[in-house]
Amino acid sequence: MMIEGFAVDLGGTKTAAARIVAGRIENRLQVPTDGKAGFVSQLDxxxxxxxxLGFHTGKRLGVAVAGRVDRAGRWQAVNSDTLSGIGGEPLLERIRERFGENVGVRNDAAAATLAEAKLGAGIGAVHFAYLTVSTGVGGGVVLDGHLLKSGNGLAGHVGFMSSPYGDALCGSGRRGTVESTASGRAIALAAGTRNAKEAFKTGTVASASAIDRSAASIARLCADLTAIFGLDRIAVGGSVGLADG
Known part of the structure; x- marks a missing residue:
């Protein structure tokens, strides 16, 4: 019997959903994320x-979202520039009401970390971290095979760590963070382009400088995390993290 499941990934730029059969993505849909939409609109x-995609109540469903998801399944945006309409929402409760009990919810970067640890770049690593560099900067840490978690859902939000490569205001409210120097939004702002993809293509001095700062900030973050957790492997992903150049 083929095992069927569904997944939703709501990120800062796009929201994707997929139907998965026997471990393979059979169908996938994607739409832009409305960062100003409220909780009910996001659920809709x-x-x-x-x-x-043909989902029916009771099917297996995994939901990953940008922001923190605490132990009780409440969803709180941690960057107001990304999701301005989310503030301590009962995500797990409402997801179960609408889609059935056979569901799970998690921060998007934490979900990606688990996937890489079990199925991808982290296979064989004892202490592993995954960093996603995209609209924002997030990540997760796996120690001795277990995802590092906290009751308030903040564990793994490595983008809010300090960076010496700038003092711009971060959506978290802090200044001079990895996210405010290395994210796609930070690159576009420093380069004067509409988005990070455009910055990579222009080749201007401002674009090159912004990209160099991003790379330096992520490299330092990797060194810091390795020193703190004794990591033996780090994987980097996300639209910026995987960009050419």
């Missing part, structure tokens, strides 16, 4: 994608 958007 998820439901629309799942309905188009």
């Amino acid at each position: 958007g998820m439901a629309d994608l799942l309905d188009r």
Whole structure:
């Protein structure tokens, strides 16, 4: 019997949903994320994608979202520039009401960390970290095979660590963070382009400088995390992390 499941990934730039059969993605849909939408609107958007994929209540469903998800399953945006309409919402409770009990919710970077640790770049590593460099900067840490978690859901939000490569204000409210110097949004702002993808293409002095600062900030973050956790492997992903150049 083929095992079927569904997944939703709501990030800072896009929201994707997929139907998965026997461990393979059979169908996938993607729409832009409305960062100003409220909680109910975000749930409605998820439901629309799942309905188009043939989801029925009771099917296996995993939901990953940008922001922190605490132990009780409450969803809180940690960067107001990314999701301005989310503030301590009962995500797990409402997801179960709408889609059934066979569901799980998690921060998006934490979900990616677990996937890489079990199925990807982290296979064989004892102490492993995954960093996603995209609209923002997030990540997760796996120690002795277990994802590092905290009751408030903040564990793994490595983008809010300090960086010496700038003093711009971060969406978290702090200044001079990894996210405010290395993220796609930070690159575009420093380069004067509409987005990070455009900055990579222009080749201007400002773009090159912004990209160099991003790379230096992520490299230092890797060194810091290795010193703190004794990591033996780090994987980097995300639209910026995987960009050419």
